[in-house]
Amino acid sequence: MSDERGVGSFAEVLERPGVSPDLVALQETLWHYVRAAQDVLAGHYPTDPPPPAAVQEGLIGGRTVTDAWDPTPPDDLLAATARLLHAVLTAAACEAPGPLRLLARGAAAAGASGAGDARAARDARQTDDAEAAGAAADAPAADGAEVPSTAAQDAPGGGSPDAPVPRETLARWFHAAWRADRRALQELAEPYACDADLLAFFGRQLARPFFQRLGATLQLDPGAWRPEQLHAGCPLCGGAPRIGRYWPEEGGRTLWCDLCDIEWRFPRVTCPFCLNRDHETLGFLSIAEHENYRIDVCDSCQGYLRAIDDRSTGRTAALDYLVEDVGTVHLGLAAEREGYRPGRVAGSGPVG
Amino acid sequence: MKLSRRGFLAAAGTTAAGGVLGKLGIDLGPSVAHAAALKTRYARESTTICPYCGVGCSLIVATMNRNVINVEGDPDHPINEGSLCCKGQSLYQVATSDRRLKKVLYRAPRSTEWEEVSWEWAIERIADRAKRARDASFTEQDERGRTVNRTHAIAALGGAALDNEECYLYGKLMRALGLVFIEHQARI
Numbered sequence: 001m002s003d004e005r006g007v008g009s010f011a012e013v014l015e016r017p018g019v020s021p022d023l024v025a026l027q028e029t030l031w032h033y034v035r036a037a038q039d040v041l042a043g044h045y046p047t048d049p050p051p052p053a054a055v056q057e058g059l060i061g062g063r064t065v066t067d068a069w070d071p072t073p074p075d076d077l078l079a080a081t082a083r084l085l086h087a088v089l090t091a092a093a094c095e096a097p098g099p100l101r102l103l104a105r106g107a108a109a110a111g112a113s114g115a116g117d118a119r120a121a122r123d124a125r126q127t128d129d130a131e132a133a134g135a136a137a138d139a140p141a142a143d144g145a146e147v148p149s150t151a152a153q154d155a156p157g158g159g160s161p162d163a164p165v166p167r168e169t170l171a172r173w174f175h176a177a178w179r180a181d182r183r184a185l186q187e188l189a190e191p192y193a194c195d196a197d198l199l200a201f202f203g204r205q206l207a208r209p210f211f212q213r214l215g216a217t218l219q220l221d222p223g224a225w226r227p228e229q230l231h232a233g234c235p236l237c238g239g240a241p242r243i244g245r246y247w248p249e250e251g252g253r254t255l256w257c258d259l260c261d262i263e264w265r266f267p268r269v270t271c272p273f274c275l276n277r278d279h280e281t282l283g284f285l286s287i288a289e290h291e292n293y294r295i296d297v298c299d300s301c302q303g304y305l306r307a308i309d310d311r312s313t314g315r316t317a318a319l320d321y322l323v324e325d326v327g328t329v330h331l332g333l334a335a336e337r338e339g340y341r342p343g344r345v346a347g348s349g350p351v352g
Numbered sequence: 353m354k355l356s357r358r359g360f361l362a363a364a365g366t367t368a369a370g371g372v373l374g375k376l377g378i379d380l381g382p383s384v385a386h387a388a389a390l391k392t393r394y395a396r397e398s399t400t401i402c403p404y405c406g407v408g409c410s411l412i413v414a415t416m417n418r419n420v421i422n423v424e425g426d427p428d429h430p431i432n433e434g435s436l437c438c439k440g441q442s443l444y445q446v447a448t449s450d451r452r453l454k455k456v457l458y459r460a461p462r463s464t465e466w467e468e469v470s471w472e473w474a475i476e477r478i479a480d481r482a483k484r485a486r487d488a489s490f491t492e493q494d495e496r497g498r499t500v501n502r503t504h505a506i507a508a509l510g511g512a513a514l515d516n517e518e519c520y521l522y523g524k525l526m527r528a529l530g531l532v533f534i535e536h537q538a539r540i
Contacts, residue, residue, distance in 0.1 A: 198376075
């Protein structure tokens with residue numbers, strides 16, 4: 001499904017009511033990175049695919065595949081994708097100097113090997129200079145709001161943008177981001193005067209092509225039933241599902257992970273985040289204008305899950321959940337008005 | 353994507369609060385505006401078992417404000433995996449149809465009219481009829497002189513909504529009356 005997603009689907013979603021063009025532009029930009037990174041990773045990642053036992057554990061045993069198998073890629077691949085993400089974001093004039101800086105310097109550190117060090121360090125400095133020039137050239141915001149300096153955008157901490165970047169920084173960032181490990185991200189952010197939320201977001205974006213390749217190799221059958229042990233979160237990365245879908249005929253529900261771009265079967269009348277099965281504290285919101293959608297809610301963890309409801313439409317075609325995610329932000333906002341929050345699986349933090 | 357400052361709204365961690373998207377200068381204005389006009393209605397789902405035959409298919413019942421708004425097969429139950437026979441599927445009507453009888457209706461022999469009667473009267477009448485039919489047909493001995501103490505005029509077909517304990521009492525009652533044609537519809 002990943003390869004079929006074209007620019008066209010993002011263009012179509014702009015015609016739906018309540019869609020934010022800014023958000024579509026951002027997701028489209030990030031998709032360009034994910035797509036380009038697939039070419040870099042093809043044939044190289046995963047170097048050794050997860051063993052069948054780990055895959056079975058993730059599907060049947062109630063754990064995730066990555067509980068039993070470390071998905072961290074080798075440094076050179078991380079460096080290559082970091083450089084790619086940096087280039088894509090720079091071309092899109094993305095104003096997130098902290099993460100951009102860390103991408104560039106982390107790539108230089110991870111890709112550096114002996115003789116290449118001097119050149120890598122020089123590349124990193126040149127990138128920083130280009131960013132500084134770009135930031136200084138920005139016009140003040142039209143509404144007269146304070147023009148933020150590069151340092152002011154990021155969290156004030158004891159750290160400095162020029163703090164030395166060890167070789168393993170990208171790997172640490174990768175590991176902290178896909179796990180949504182709030183504390184590890186904070187620890188990573190401080191030395192470099194970066195905002196932890198932005199590091200969380202861009203780290204997750206960096207990791208997407210890797211996890212999507214893993215997801216594709218697993219070839220998970222969305223209809224596969226996991227009767228032995230229920231666990232919340234994506235079978236591959238353990239993260240919170242982003243969107244759900246109700247299917248026609250039997251009315252079963254599947255969930256989708258935005259990091260891994262995989263879909264898996266999950267029981268109904270069960271909270272996908274906290275596994276609550278008490279029907280008195282589970283419910284769903286329906287909206288008259290959007291009758292082919294519903295928002296599953298849990299009064300125990302206050303989490304909500306937007307879901308496409310195809311029970312009446314009879315539609316069984318594969319859907320582009322990335323586009324649906326961008327196209328249903330208003331449903332999430334309506335749920336938040338009722339007091340619910342984007343669902344979180346225990347042990348993971350928000351990634352925006 | 354021009355960066356602009358956005359203050360944190362009261363609720364942290366929500367899309368509306370901006371969070372990361374706000375820090376990137378992503379304007380969610382169109383979505384916020386559209387969402388403001390949307391009215392949500394809250395509903396619940398719970399599972400139950402079909403009251404009819406012994407297969408025991410599971411259903412998901414959706415309710416809103418204590419009214420049943422949908423009944424469908426439970427896709428996650430191993431017995432029926434979301435499917436329902438026509439009787440189970442019609443449970444929605446059992447719950448919601450205004451054509452459900454609320455009073456006992458009786459049509460006297462040869463009458464063309466239904467009349468409303470009370471439960472008490474109806475039960476007395478049914479007991480009386482059953483006893484009379486049984487007494488009129490009761491056989492103490494068969495044609496070879498063996499003691500049988502039975503009636504062939506009445507058959508029992510059980511009832512799918514009866515549980516095990518009710519079926520046990522039902523069987524005892526039928527045998528006490530002398531029936532031998534004792535069956536259960538659920539296994540036919």
